Amino acid sequence: MSNYSEYALYLLEQLEVLGGIQMKRMFGGVCFTQYGLAFAIMPNEGLYFVVDELTRPQYEAYGMSCFAYDTKKSRVQVRRYFAVPEEVLADHGILLRWAKAAIQSARNTPTKASKRKAIQL
Secondary structure (H helix, E strand, O other): OOOOOHHHHHHHHHHHHHOOEEEEEEOOEEEEEEOOEEEEEEOOOOOEEEOOOOOHHHHHHOOOOEEEEEOOOOEEEEEEEEEOOHHHHOOHHHHHHHHHHHHHHHHHOOOHHHHOOOOOO
């Protein structure tokens, strides 16, 4: 029996056609990857795709916001991930196009961890 929500499993099924799609646990939610590259997160029941400078305006035009969470001291906004509009989630073809764009954005924008220099021993 799976520990993932029905909605997460449904999204995995919708995205599998892209090839190499996997889902893994992440901070109480899930992360979607293609061949190990993270391109989407689902912290609760909301899906967020990776964006870059070219794709972010499209999400903002739909009125979507970036992923954010609260700490004891402040609210942290993660502008790398934006919520996917309901209209996109409702149309399989559009969802796949946006997912492909998110995968490309993830390839084009390194994460902080990948920017770090390797330590030589």
